[in-house]
Amino acid sequence: MLDQPDPIAAVAAISNANAEESEDETLAGRHDIEMLDYETLSMEQLTAELEKLVSIEKVMSVKDHVEHLRTAFLSKYNHFIEEKKDEWQAENPETTEEFEYHLPLKSQFDKLYNQYRDKKNTHFKSVQSNLEGNLQNRLAIVEELKNLINPQENIKDTLKHFNELRDRWRTAGPIPKDKYNHVWNNYHFHVENFYDYLHLDRDARDQDFKHNLERKQKIIARAEELVNEADVNKAFRELQDLHRLWKEDIGPVSREHREEIWNRFSELTRQMHDKRESLYESLRGKETENLDKKKDIIARIDAVTAEPVTAHGQWQGQIEKVEALRNEFFAAGKVPAEVNEETWSAFKTAVRNFNANKNSFYKDIKKDQQDNLNKKMALVEKAKALQNSDDFAVTTPVMKQIQEEWKTIGHVPRKYSDKIWKDFKEACNHYFEKLKASRSESSDEENTAFESKKNYLDELRTVEMTGSHKTDLDAIKAHIEKWKSFGKVPFSKRHIEGKFNKILDALFEKLSLSKKETDMVRFTNRVEALAGSDETRKLDNEKIFLMRKIDEVQGEIFQLENNIQFFANAKKDNPMVAEVRKNIERHKEELDTLKQKLKQLRNMQQ
Numbered sequence: 001m002l003d004q005p006d007p008i009a010a011v012a013a014i015s016n017a018n019a020e021e022s023e024d025e026t027l028a029g030r031h032d033i034e035m036l037d038y039e040t041l042s043m044e045q046l047t048a049e050l051e052k053l054v055s056i057e058k059v060m061s062v063k064d065h066v067e068h069l070r071t072a073f074l075s076k077y078n079h080f081i082e083e084k085k086d087e088w089q090a091e092n093p094e095t096t097e098e099f100e101y102h103l104p105l106k107s108q109f110d111k112l113y114n115q116y117r118d119k120k121n122t123h124f125k126s127v128q129s130n131l132e133g134n135l136q137n138r139l140a141i142v143e144e145l146k147n148l149i150n151p152q153e154n155i156k157d158t159l160k161h162f163n164e165l166r167d168r169w170r171t172a173g174p175i176p177k178d179k180y181n182h183v184w185n186n187y188h189f190h191v192e193n194f195y196d197y198l199h200l201d202r203d204a205r206d207q208d209f210k211h212n213l214e215r216k217q218k219i220i221a222r223a224e225e226l227v228n229e230a231d232v233n234k235a236f237r238e239l240q241d242l243h244r245l246w247k248e249d250i251g252p253v254s255r256e257h258r259e260e261i262w263n264r265f266s267e268l269t270r271q272m273h274d275k276r277e278s279l280y281e282s283l284r285g286k287e288t289e290n291l292d293k294k295k296d297i298i299a300r301i302d303a304v305t306a307e308p309v310t311a312h313g314q315w316q317g318q319i320e321k322v323e324a325l326r327n328e329f330f331a332a333g334k335v336p337a338e339v340n341e342e343t344w345s346a347f348k349t350a351v352r353n354f355n356a357n358k359n360s361f362y363k364d365i366k367k368d369q370q371d372n373l374n375k376k377m378a379l380v381e382k383a384k385a386l387q388n389s390d391d392f393a394v395t396t397p398v399m400k401q402i403q404e405e406w407k408t409i410g411h412v413p414r415k416y417s418d419k420i421w422k423d424f425k426e427a428c429n430h431y432f433e434k435l436k437a438s439r440s441e442s443s444d445e446e447n448t449a450f451e452s453k454k455n456y457l458d459e460l461r462t463v464e465m466t467g468s469h470k471t472d473l474d475a476i477k478a479h480i481e482k483w484k485s486f487g488k489v490p491f492s493k494r495h496i497e498g499k500f501n502k503i504l505d506a507l508f509e510k511l512s513l514s515k516k517e518t519d520m521v522r523f524t525n526r527v528e529a530l531a532g533s534d535e536t537r538k539l540d541n542e543k544i545f546l547m548r549k550i551d552e553v554q555g556e557i558f559q560l561e562n563n564i565q566f567f568a569n570a571k572k573d574n575p576m577v578a579e580v581r582k583n584i585e586r587h588k589e590e591l592d593t594l595k596q597k598l599k600q601l602r603n604m605q606q
Contacts, residue, residue: 008266035065038072040331043080043105046073050112059119066116076330077106079348083355090359127174134173138183141169145190162194170248184247192252209254216253216261219246223268232272232279239272284336291335294343301325301350305357315361322354366413373412376420379405383427392435397537399431443490450489453496456482460503465510473521476507480525501526523597539601546598553591560584 033056038046046069053062053069084101144165148158175183195205219242226242229235246265253261304321335343379402386402389395412420460479465472483500501522508522564580 033062033065035068037333038069039075039334041072042330043073043076043109046076047105047109047112050109050116054112054116054119059116059123062116063120066113070113073109075344077103077109079351082348082352086352086355087359090356090363130173131176135175135179135183138169138172138175138187141165141172142183142186142190145187145194148194166191166251188247188252192258195252196255206254208251209257212251213253213257213261215250216246216265219250220261220265220268223265223272227268227271227275232275236272236276239269243269287334287336290333291339291343293332294329294335294347297325297329297332298343298346298350301347301354305350305354309357309361312365315358318354319358322351326351369411369413372410373416373420375409376406376412376424379409380420380424380427383424383431387427387430388434389431390438392438395431396435399428403428446488446490449487450493450496452486453483453489453500456486457496457499457503460500463507465507469511472507472511476504476511476521479507480504520593520596524600539604543598543601546594546601550591550594550598553587553594557584557587557591560587 033053036049038049041049050066050069050073053066056062080103081101085099088099088101145162148162148165169187195209223239223242226235226239252258301322304318304325307318309315309318329347334340383399383402386395386399406424411417463475463479466475489496504522504525560580560583564577564584
């Protein structure tokens with residue numbers, strides 16, 4: 001149960017509030033302006049609210065609102081800047097530069113707050129310049145009241161002087177709030193003295209007492225209604241006005257009613273004060289609930305931070321979770337003032353720890369992306385260097401290889417990705433458009449070459465061998481050179497090369513060449529044809545085939561030589577031994593031919 005304040009404390013609370021508002025009457029207007037829960041608003045919303053408050057003419061009526069709002073804004077802004085600084089330091093760990101970050105919203109907020117501060121200072125100076133003069137004026141009135149108690153003067157003149165002093169008092173203006181209660185109490189003391197000790201016209205005095213009593217009874221009746229008013233804050237503000245009216249506008253009552261009526265008003269004030277304290281206690285309970293909510297949110301942020309995350313997609317999910325928890329924290333409302341700073345600090349620490357983990361991950365990602373950027377920039381430079389090449393046979397496979405390599409490289413920093421891709425694509429497109437144009441120009445030549453080769457095939461089919469090895473071999477080689485001189489044929493008609501090779505095979509069969517020599521001539525013709533037709537992939541496949549075949553034949557030779565060891569004691573004319581040795585020699589000849597082919601192919605590619 002709440003401790004019950006005595007009536008004196010309750011009345012003192014109202015007197016102090018009235019003293020403050022008496023010093024500057026515009027303060028009274030603060031009760032008419034809603035005090036929002038500024039901690040739940042975003043920086044954008046706070047700036048918009050400040051703009052509204054600054055536009056209010058009675059600047060002191062929004063003093064508390066603006067200061068609470070500014071505190072909330074600066075807390076959020078400082079937290080925002082700390083996060084940005086942590087991110088910057090994570091991205092620039094070795095920099096010697098000072099961190100700087102400009103938030104336009106902060107500049108807008110500062111501009112509005114400076115407008116408010118200038119208006120407040122101007123108003124404050126205006127008020128302060130009059131307070132001391134008004135105080136001296138009121139003190140002088142009190143001194144004149146003291147001197148009214150003079151039996152030698154005419155009563156009617158004294159009463160007239162008294163009324164003049166009361167009129168002067170009512171218009172004397174505001175005084176410093178720390179002097180307010182003392183000066184008012186002094187004034188009332190001497191007013192009551194005037195009524196009690198002067199020999200006034202008793203009927204006039206009693207009439208005045210009766211009128212004042214009726215007015216104070218009406219105030220009490222209204223105070224009794226206010227005690228049951230649902231809106232406690234509104235009722236308390238009206239009670240505050242009733243106290244001001246009681247003290248400043250209504251004179252004393254007769255001595256017999258003076259204490260009783262004041263005690264009744266004081267008791268009603270105490271009851272209203274109790275209701276107000278109960279309301280505040282309820283609000284403090286709500287603040288405690290908000291504290292529990294915020295502690296739970298902080299714990300949930302810590303839990304998210306503790307979860308192991310190893311991929312960009314997962315981090316995006318975690319960032320969304322923490323952002324939602326941050327918004328939930330800001331929307332949770334006020335906490336008890338004595339733990340507000342501690343709670344805010346714990347929240348900032350939790351978010352900072354999460355950001356530290358996130359920044360560490362993206363720092364590594366950024367390093368990888370920078371490496372990827374360097375690789376792609378190298379490919380861009382390579383593509384640009386080749387984009388004007390006319391050596392299509394050599395350049396085309398290289399450009400295709402560059403494109404394939406580009407696909408294997410991961411992401412680059414976002415701010416560079418569009419530009420570097422644009423540069424790379426332009427270089428590649430430039431080359432392949434040039435290649436396409438070149439092929440279009442050569443199509444007529446290729447068709448002519450096809451017709452020439454087609455006619456030459458008919459001529460080759462009628463060739464007769466002379467029987468002279470050298471003469472016939474030279475003739476075949478001449479046919480091959482003649483065939484090459486016709487040039488390339490269209491891709492779709494390259495089957496004619498197969499027909500030519502069949503005729504060559506038939507001619508080689510008629511030659512009295514060794515198998516090795518025939519095989520080499522055929523091989524030379526075939527790979528030269530591939531090289532001349534940009535079939536680089538087939539040449540690579542041929543090289544791979546030869547290397548594998550060499551390994552295979554070497555393995556077979558090793559196995560045969562190993563097997564012959566089992567016949568170490570056999571006679572030289574042993575048929576089985578002779579067959580194995582014959583196989584070894586045949587494989588060695590094949591190995592020698594394969595090596596010559598591989599050497600020739602490598603020289604050609606170089």
